[in-house]
Amino acid sequence: MEEKNKIPTLYLCATPIGNLEDMTYRAVRMLGEAELIAAEDTRHTRQLLTHFDIHTKLTSYHEHNKLTKGPELIAYMQEGHDLICVSDAGLPGICDPGSHLAGLAIEAGFKVTPLPGANAGLSALICSGLDTTRFTFIGFLPKTAKKQQEILTSVQKYPETLIFYEAPHHLKATLKALYGVLGDRQVALGRELTKKFEEFQRGSLTEIMAHYEENDPRGEYVIVVAGFDGEVAAEENELPADPKACCEHFMAQGLDKKAAMREAAKALGISRRDVYQAMLED
Numbered sequence: 001m002e003e004k005n006k007i008p009t010l011y012l013c014a015t016p017i018g019n020l021e022d023m024t025y026r027a028v029r030m031l032g033e034a035e036l037i038a039a040e041d042t043r044h045t046r047q048l049l050t051h052f053d054i055h056t057k058l059t060s061y062h063e064h065n066k067l068t069k070g071p072e073l074i075a076y077m078q079e080g081h082d083l084i085c086v087s088d089a090g091l092p093g094i095c096d097p098g099s100h101l102a103g104l105a106i107e108a109g110f111k112v113t114p115l116p117g118a119n120a121g122l123s124a125l126i127c128s129g130l131d132t133t134r135f136t137f138i139g140f141l142p143k144t145a146k147k148q149q150e151i152l153t154s155v156q157k158y159p160e161t162l163i164f165y166e167a168p169h170h171l172k173a174t175l176k177a178l179y180g181v182l183g184d185r186q187v188a189l190g191r192e193l194t195k196k197f198e199e200f201q202r203g204s205l206t207e208i209m210a211h212y213e214e215n216d217p218r219g220e221y222v223i224v225v226a227g228f229d230g231e232v233a234a235e236e237n238e239l240p241a242d243p244k245a246c247c248e249h250f251m252a253q254g255l256d257k258k259a260a261m262r263e264a265a266k267a268l269g270i271s272r273r274d275v276y277q278a279m280l281e282d
Helices: 025-033 042-051 066-078 098-107 120-126 145-155 168-182 205-214 243-252 257-268 272-281
Strands: 009-013 036-039 057-060 083-086 111-115 135-139 161-166 186-191 199-204 221-225
Touching: 009 025, 009 098, 025 083, 025 111, 036 042, 036 066, 042 057, 057 066, 066 083, 066 098, 083 098, 098 111, 120 135, 120 161, 120 186, 120 221, 135 145, 145 168, 161 168, 168 205, 168 221, 168 243, 186 205, 199 205, 243 257, 243 272, 257 272
Parallel strands: 009 083, 009 111, 036 057, 036 083, 135 161
Antiparallel strands: 161 221, 186 199, 186 221
16 A cells, blocks of 8 residues: 555545546556455456456445445454445445445544546536536436426526436436426536447437437436526426426426326316316317
């Protein structure tokens, strides 16, 4: 390891987001000199270590065991050992439990330091063509439509560029939810970043949504969305008076049909039965 301190150190080490050459010289050296590496997926990390001929011992540390494994790792550090934490890709602590371990280490009085490197969100941002002076990282949206709408509504008028992560099988629904709450903004989608089939798509949300009506999403995505420009058309603030159109408005925001009918009834001051009847009559 690097120069030893009396206080044990937790190193948060970036790993490749695609291309194995995303690794820094320093990270490769440190991983090789470490006594123990806490990895989100030991099988995935072992492939990385094998590529660089590193034989350091691995232990599993992930979202599902962090509450029990975290204290064990802190106890290990209390014996005077340094520790390296890695995620499957990118910087630990971004959309993974590395932040939890960092908090425990800080609370225990240990040093926490980065081994910087690749990050998917920032990599997509700088290639997006959108404003990079101010940005807000959201990451993955919650799974339920209600929670998604809450998050998106909370950032709807942020002037900063917004950064989201998404898996291919959820991409279409997420684009629809973004459109429903944020409107037809300019976006940039980065997929398979630093890999052989890396691709960026730039345009309006409606253009990107139309593209994926004809093409299946493939690979992991970063979605970069332009911030709020201060202009909201008057009609965007008004819900349709027609029950069916109002219901479809809420469905466009990501709500399922039942929830959309409930919200439409509430917004229009009518019964859910009336909304249901309007949907049947179409």
